[in-house]
Amino acid sequence: MKEERLDHPAVEAGGPGPQAGHGSRAASKRTSAALPPRTHGGPDADGVPPWDFSTNANACGPCPHAWARVQAAVRRHYPDPTYADLRRRLADWHGVAPQRVLLAASGSEWILRFAAWCARRGLTRLWWPMPGYGDYAHAAHLWGLARASGPAQARAGWLCDPGSPLGQPEEAAAAEALLAAGAQVTLDLAYAPLRLQGEAALTERQRARCWQLHSPNKALGLTGVRAAYVLAPEDAEPGQLAELQALAPSWPVGADGVALLAAWIEPATQRWLQATHATLAQWKAALVQTLEARGWDVTASVTPFVCARPPQPLEAAALRARGVKLRDAASFGLPGWWRLSAQPPQALQALADALDAPAATAPATSRRRPPR
Numbered sequence: 001m002k003e004e005r006l007d008h009p010a011v012e013a014g015g016p017g018p019q020a021g022h023g024s025r026a027a028s029k030r031t032s033a034a035l036p037p038r039t040h041g042g043p044d045a046d047g048v049p050p051w052d053f054s055t056n057a058n059a060c061g062p063c064p065h066a067w068a069r070v071q072a073a074v075r076r077h078y079p080d081p082t083y084a085d086l087r088r089r090l091a092d093w094h095g096v097a098p099q100r101v102l103l104a105a106s107g108s109e110w111i112l113r114f115a116a117w118c119a120r121r122g123l124t125r126l127w128w129p130m131p132g133y134g135d136y137a138h139a140a141h142l143w144g145l146a147r148a149s150g151p152a153q154a155r156a157g158w159l160c161d162p163g164s165p166l167g168q169p170e171e172a173a174a175a176e177a178l179l180a181a182g183a184q185v186t187l188d189l190a191y192a193p194l195r196l197q198g199e200a201a202l203t204e205r206q207r208a209r210c211w212q213l214h215s216p217n218k219a220l221g222l223t224g225v226r227a228a229y230v231l232a233p234e235d236a237e238p239g240q241l242a243e244l245q246a247l248a249p250s251w252p253v254g255a256d257g258v259a260l261l262a263a264w265i266e267p268a269t270q271r272w273l274q275a276t277h278a279t280l281a282q283w284k285a286a287l288v289q290t291l292e293a294r295g296w297d298v299t300a301s302v303t304p305f306v307c308a309r310p311p312q313p314l315e316a317a318a319l320r321a322r323g324v325k326l327r328d329a330a331s332f333g334l335p336g337w338w339r340l341s342a343q344p345p346q347a348l349q350a351l352a353d354a355l356d357a358p359a360a361t362a363p364a365t366s367r368r369r370p371p372r
């Protein structure tokens with residue numbers, strides 16, 4: 001596997017998105033037609049792909065303990081709108097005060113909420129990793145928030161450790177510069193529970209200064225359950241907490257989400273998660289081997305997913321017709337690259353068969369972009 005970081009063309013070009021200094025009033029003038037559609041892996045208009053390499057959900061899932069809790073969730077009533085019991089349990093587990101725990105409908109909901117809050121507070125220059133999860137740029141764009149020329153120039157931003165699509169650690173220098181500039185930072189930890197090797201890029205001290213976003217549905221292989229939570233910075237002001245809470249809908253998390261988050265911190269769940277790491281590492285090694293044997297470039301990652309580039313353009317539709325789905329990394333700014341997650345042997349065989357079929361690749365001369 002290659003060890004270098006992939007450069008992102010848009011970073012070199014100064015980044016996409018709106019120019020600096022527009023603020024939220026300008027955002028309201030933008031039409032939604034100007035916003036590119038959001039691209040995600042996983043189920044699509046053709047349903048759930050039988051062999052789905054395109055999402056980063058833990059392929060050992062669903063976690064049996066968490067799944068049982070979700071199925072037993074009592075959906076007949078509203079949850080407690082303050083989620084007092086759940087927040088206290090999460091707070092105890094993390095060793096923080098309960099008022100530092102905020103619930104979110106999902107990681108994606110928090111990302112949008114955070115952008116809305118930045119716009120409200122006049123924090124108009126933001127930083128986020130590129131390539132990175134597309135919702136950061138989407139949320140910033142939606143609210144007319146500009147990409148800062150560098151992390152030291154940003155007033156707020158997102159960091160992700162480890163990140164997607166590359167599965168590599170966050171850049172420590174970017175984190176340091178952002179925090180030194182006094183920026184409000186959401187640290188997206190969606191894939192931290194799936195880190196197979198290495199350590200967190202931010203120190204404990206740095207993490208305590210961020211809005212730490214936890215979205216356990218991926219680690220538990222239960223992405224259909226929508227729920228997440230955030231640990232506020234230790235020095236967050238009550239007014240900041242109140243605003244961010246007020247920007248959420250009432251009852252953002254349903255009964256199944258409450259059950260998922262409660263199960264997340266139970267020992268049986270954490271034991272299961274830890275035990276899946278060895279299996280995921282094996283499946284990942286087999287995936288890398290399968291791809292490299294067919295001439296793909298595969299980048300190094302610390303997660304069960306990797307980015308890889310085939311020697312010839314891929315006919316994604318032909319693969320999808322065989323039930324195999326990969327995540328096109330073009331929308332991350334990496335045209336020609338694909339993100340693939342570690343999957344069980346049967347799925348890997350289906351991938352190998354699909355790649356070896358003549359229809360899998362476009363003629364080398366055409367260089368046609370694969371259909372999405």
Ligand SMILES: Cc1ncc(COP(=O)(O)O)c(C=O)c1O
Pocket residue numbers: 106107108109133160163164188190191215217223227228
């Ligand atoms: C890095 C990252 N953060 C957050 C999310 C959103 O997760 P969810 O909305 O399922 O909580 C995703 C989903 O793919 C992601 O890749």
